[in-house]
Structure formats: C-alpha cells, structure tokens
Amino acid sequence: MRQKAFRVPRVSTSAALAGGTVASLAPGLLPRTPSAQAILTSLLVLIALAVAGLIRMALRSLRFGVRQLVRLRVVAAVAAILLVGAAMGYAEHWQNELRAAMGVGGIGPWYWAQWLVWTVPLVVVVVLIARGVRWVVRRLGRVRSVAAGAALLVAAQLVIVPSIVEWRKSAYASANSYLDPGLAQPDSPARSGSPVSMASWPSLGAEGRKFVAGTPARTVRVYVGLNSAPDLDSRVALAIRELERTGGFERHHLVVTVPTGSGWIDGDAAKGLDTRFGGDVALAGLQYSDAPSWVTFVFGRHAAEESARRLFQAVEQRISTMPHPPKLYIYGQSLGALGGSSVFRDDADEDARTCGALWAGPPAGQVHHGRATVLANASDPVVRWSPSLLWRAPDLTGTRPDAPVPQWFPVLSFLQTTADLLGALNAPSGHGHRYGTDQGTVLPDC
Known part of the structure; x- marks a missing residue:
C-alpha cells in the first residue's frame, strides 16, 4: 500500500499560522497562564486560517494561478517557523518583565510546552469540525444546506438562546443566595x-x-x-x-x-x-x-x-x-x-x-x-479597553505606572487588551x- 507523502502546507496556510500566532504573542498588559495564552493563540490562528481560505476562494474565482506558489511552500514554512520562534522569544522576555514588576515568578520552556499542548488540539479539533461541516454541505447541496441552516438558526433563537439565558439567570440568583457557612x-x-x-x-x-x-x-x-x-x-x-x-x-x-x-x-x-x-x-x-x-x-x-x-x-x-x-x-x-x-x-x-x-x-x-x-x-485593561482602541492609542493620563506598558498598535492592541480583560482580577494586588x-x-x- 502506498503511503501518502507528507505535504508542505500551502503558502497561505503557513502565513495564517504564523500571523495568528505572532499576533497572539504580542505584548499584553498582564501575565498569562499557558492555557489562557493558548486560547488566544488558537482563536487568532483560526481566524487567520478562515481569512486565508476566503482569499484562496477569491483568487480561484478570478482564475489566479495559485498553483504557481507551490515552489514557495518550503520557503514560507521555514519563514513561518523562524518568525514564530522569534515571537516566542520576545513574548517570554516581555512576560518576564511584567512578572518581575508584579512580583510573579518567570516563565521558561515548561510554559511553552504547556502552551503547545493546549494550542495544537484546539486548532486541530476546530479545523476538523469545519471540514466536517463543509463535507455535509457538499453532500446536502446548496438548497438543502441553506434550509438546514435556517432551521438551526430558528431553533437557536426560539429554544437554545432562551434556555441559556434562563440558565445563566438561575446561576446568578443561586450564587447571590449562597450562604457561606464560614461567614458569621x-x-x-x-x-x-x-x-x-x-x-x-x-x-x-x-x-x-x-x-x-x-x-x-x-x-x-x-x-x-x-x-x-x-x-x-x-x-x-x-x-x-x-x-x-x-x-x-x-x-x-x-x-x-x-x-x-x-x-x-x-x-x-x-x-x-x-x-x-x-x-x-x-x-x-x-x-x-x-x-x-x-x-x-x-x-x-x-x-x-x-x-x-x-x-x-x-x-x-x-x-x-x-x-x-x-x-x-x-x-x-x-x-x-x-x-x-x-x-x-x-x-x-x-x-x-x-x-x-x-x-x-x-x-x-x-x-x-x-x-x-x-x-x-497602567496595567488595568478595564481602564484602557474601548472600541476606539482599534484605531487610537488610549489616553493614559493619570494612570499609575505599576508595570511596563506595551506599545500601541492598531487592532492588535485592542485584541490583546480584550484578552487581558479575562484575567484582570487575577493579577497580584x-x-x-x-x-x-x-x-x-x-x-x-x-
């Protein structure tokens, strides 16, 4: 039986993997756990892969010679590996600067091993699900796929979303009524x-x-x-x-x-x-x-x-x-x-x-x-976060310089600050x- 030869990823795939990873490793405001960093990396990589897929579809519809880029696959893959390696090195340096300012232990190889163990399965599972959905759409055909999608959307609006809302309301009320036995x-x-x-x-x-x-x-x-x-x-x-x-x-x-x-x-x-x-x-x-x-x-x-x-x-x-x-x-x-x-x-x-x-x-x-x-x-993402962060640097007048402050970049700083919101209360006092x-x-x- 012939074994299927290993195929070097497309140029667009290498670019998406590198771009999403590098963006996720850009300097943030707070120390991050490996799992938190992995979730952000997975999210941005998946978005980048989706964008790359859309670009490929658009080029094919324009009959652009995408196959001409095959010779560049190895170059793109090596460049992506080097770029991600450099981003990891700088991210470790930045994280350790933040942690030193906040009195938290630094990170090293074990951090990146855990990050990798979290990131790879997350990306692979979502990609496989997306491919499964694409296979189903092809089997059903365009008309039946649209009908099935509309039915699922209606079900979500009428049943799933209200159920989730009621469940969360019940959870909030339950947490509010909890009587801590250790509180006199x-x-x-x-x-x-x-x-x-x-x-x-x-x-x-x-x-x-x-x-x-x-x-x-x-x-x-x-x-x-x-x-x-x-x-x-x-x-x-x-x-x-x-x-x-x-x-x-x-x-x-x-x-x-x-x-x-x-x-x-x-x-x-x-x-x-x-x-x-x-x-x-x-x-x-x-x-x-x-x-x-x-x-x-x-x-x-x-x-x-x-x-x-x-x-x-x-x-x-x-x-x-x-x-x-x-x-x-x-x-x-x-x-x-x-x-x-x-x-x-x-x-x-x-x-x-x-x-x-x-x-x-x-x-x-x-x-x-x-x-x-x-x-x-200055390290508080709640103080900095605003939709305007997408296109304008935040006004830090009056903030206390408690830790190093990352340079502002359009869009990227908004994404990083949004991610830091999730851990804003987990920072040291x-x-x-x-x-x-x-x-x-x-x-x-x-």
Missing part, C-alpha cells in the same frame, strides 16, 4: 443584617453579607440587597431607614458606596475608608444586580446608574434637613465608578454636591474628575483591576 452574621446594631436590622441577613445577597460582616467593627455599614425589598423605591427607602437606625447620619462622614454588577463592594476600600476617618464614618450600598459586572455593563448599565442616583439623592435630601449634617462622599469601583459618576451632570456638579469622590478602575476612564481622585493602574486600601485612604476631603 454581625451582632452589632451598626450593621445591616444584624438581628435588629430591618434588612435581614439572608436578603443581603452573598456580596452584601461579606460587606456587612467585614472588619473593623467600628464602622457603620448599611447594605440593602435585591431581596431586601421588592423594588428600587422601597430599597432606597429601606437604606435611609437603616442609616437612621444604625446612627449613620450621626457620624461625621457618610460615604455612598456604589457596588459592582454582582453587588460586590471591595473590602479593602471599606478598610481604607475606616482608616481614613478613624472609624467615624458610615458606608451605604445598594445592590442593583446579581450578574457579573461585564454582563450588567453590556445589558443593564442603566440599573447601576439609576440605583446610584436614587440612593445619593435620598441621602442628600435627608441630610439637607439636619442642622449638623455629615460630610457626604461617594465611592465606586469599575462599573460602580460609572454608576456613581452618572449621579452628576458634570465636574462642577460633582464638586458642589460632594465633599469628595473616588473612582477606582473606571472603564475607559469614563467618569467626572473635578476634585475626585481617580485610581487607575495593586496591579490589573485590583486596588487596595488606598481606595479609601486617598479619598479627598473638603
């Missing part, structure tokens, strides 16, 4: 969720319970969860009653803390605020969603803005009637920063209505500044989208 219900009357609180411990949600159970105990912490009251109006009213019950309005400082999408308020920020005011402070937060921040940012950003606006206005109105009102501040991280900033018309309005504001890691820096303090790590107690200690005063 606060017994201090100065905390929501305590036995005397009007907002019950179970109703606060997973993130709300973490917030009110945090230390130190001398700070008033008010939190109202999605299940604490049936609608936004009643949740805002409950938050005001909780501030009155806990003595929050009697403290010299009151901070409206706007949570992220899942209801999370950074415990380090709360500790920093306690340190900043020597414990003479009340923190008040209102949950507006149980979904992750990125989901809320895409599908429900209005909820973050509306809840922040309503709570701040209610607090503002209440203290306006007091002869000796507390100083009023506002704080938000990530989506919470966008929600908090939306309370105000502009910088002047923010300065006039608050004693101070602090925004940590605001997406694309889209917040009012004025006298506000904006904390933004003080890097990426992770901020420390300085979120509270550097809050400005009036």
Whole structure:
C-alpha cells in the first residue's frame, strides 16, 4: 500500500499560522497562564486560517494561478517557523518583565510546552469540525444546506438562546443566595443584617453579607440587597431607614458606596475608608444586580446608574434637613465608578454636591474628575479597553505606572487588551483591576 507523502502546507496556510500566532504573542498588559495564552493563540490562528481560505476562494474565482506558489511552500514554512520562534522569544522576555514588576515568578520552556499542548488540539479539533461541516454541505447541496441552516438558526433563537439565558439567570440568583457557612452574621446594631436590622441577613445577597460582616467593627455599614425589598423605591427607602437606625447620619462622614454588577463592594476600600476617618464614618450600598459586572455593563448599565442616583439623592435630601449634617462622599469601583459618576451632570456638579469622590478602575476612564481622585493602574485593561482602541492609542493620563506598558498598535492592541480583560482580577494586588486600601485612604476631603 502506498503511503501518502507528507505535504508542505500551502503558502497561505503557513502565513495564517504564523500571523495568528505572532499576533497572539504580542505584548499584553498582564501575565498569562499557558492555557489562557493558548486560547488566544488558537482563536487568532483560526481566524487567520478562515481569512486565508476566503482569499484562496477569491483568487480561484478570478482564475489566479495559485498553483504557481507551490515552489514557495518550503520557503514560507521555514519563514513561518523562524518568525514564530522569534515571537516566542520576545513574548517570554516581555512576560518576564511584567512578572518581575508584579512580583510573579518567570516563565521558561515548561510554559511553552504547556502552551503547545493546549494550542495544537484546539486548532486541530476546530479545523476538523469545519471540514466536517463543509463535507455535509457538499453532500446536502446548496438548497438543502441553506434550509438546514435556517432551521438551526430558528431553533437557536426560539429554544437554545432562551434556555441559556434562563440558565445563566438561575446561576446568578443561586450564587447571590449562597450562604457561606464560614461567614458569621454581625451582632452589632451598626450593621445591616444584624438581628435588629430591618434588612435581614439572608436578603443581603452573598456580596452584601461579606460587606456587612467585614472588619473593623467600628464602622457603620448599611447594605440593602435585591431581596431586601421588592423594588428600587422601597430599597432606597429601606437604606435611609437603616442609616437612621444604625446612627449613620450621626457620624461625621457618610460615604455612598456604589457596588459592582454582582453587588460586590471591595473590602479593602471599606478598610481604607475606616482608616481614613478613624472609624467615624458610615458606608451605604445598594445592590442593583446579581450578574457579573461585564454582563450588567453590556445589558443593564442603566440599573447601576439609576440605583446610584436614587440612593445619593435620598441621602442628600435627608441630610439637607439636619442642622449638623455629615460630610457626604461617594465611592465606586469599575462599573460602580460609572454608576456613581452618572449621579452628576458634570465636574462642577460633582464638586458642589460632594465633599469628595473616588473612582477606582473606571472603564475607559469614563467618569467626572473635578476634585475626585481617580485610581487607575497602567496595567488595568478595564481602564484602557474601548472600541476606539482599534484605531487610537488610549489616553493614559493619570494612570499609575505599576508595570511596563506595551506599545500601541492598531487592532492588535485592542485584541490583546480584550484578552487581558479575562484575567484582570487575577493579577497580584495593586496591579490589573485590583486596588487596595488606598481606595479609601486617598479619598479627598473638603
């Protein structure tokens, strides 16, 4: 039996493999695990292979002599191997520079072995699936293939997509209701969720319970969860009653803390605020969603803005009637920063209505500044990411230079920053989208 001779890949295939791999290994903002790097590499290689396939089809339709490039196959393959090798060497150098700046161990040959073990199967499996689909299309013919595709599309719209949406909603609600057995219900009357609180411990949600159970105990912490009251109006009213019950309005400082999408308020920020005011402070937060921040940012950003606006206005109105009102501040991280900033018309309005504001890691820096303090790590992809990154370098004014910053390239920097979003919270403290107690200690005063 004759064995099939090894065939050198087409020129376009070698170019696609090299181009996709090199693009995926371009300098990013954060250290990456081998699996994360492999997923990005596989994705870009597959996109490059698809583009190469479309170009070949177009050239054939124009009767361009593609076969004339056969003699260049070996040259293209060798050039691709050398290019990928050089890209790997530079990527290792960049990754180790980032890791040294962030106090993380460097990478070496074992990293690339794992990367290869992940990348090759991912690419091969998807290519085989694509070939299988192409075979089926040829067997069915154009008309029946279009009909089958339309049926699958309708099924996806009517059954698959709604099922996935409901499943995710159920998962978010389940995570929000989870009662951590290692978390003790606060017994201090100065905390929501305590036995005397009007907002019950179970109703606060997973993130709300973490917030009110945090230390130190001398700070008033008010939190109202999605299940604490049936609608936004009643949740805002409950938050005001909780501030009155806990003595929050009697403290010299009151901070409206706007949570992220899942209801999370950074415990380090709360500790920093306690340190900043020597414990003479009340923190008040209102949950507006149980979904992750990125989901809320895409599908429900209005909820973050509306809840922040309503709570701040209610607090503002209440203290306006007091002869000796507390100083009023506002704080938000990530989506919470966008929600908090939306309370105000502009910088002047923010300065006039608050004693101070602090925004940590605001997406694309889209917040009012004025006298506000904006904390933004140069390595934070949330701060940098924007569709405009496709064609314009980001404005890094005011960011903290916590790590080396990669040079901007059109499209490529957008892809790399998008990939870094997935690991933004996995960075060491003080890097990426992770901020420390300085979120509270550097809050400005009036």
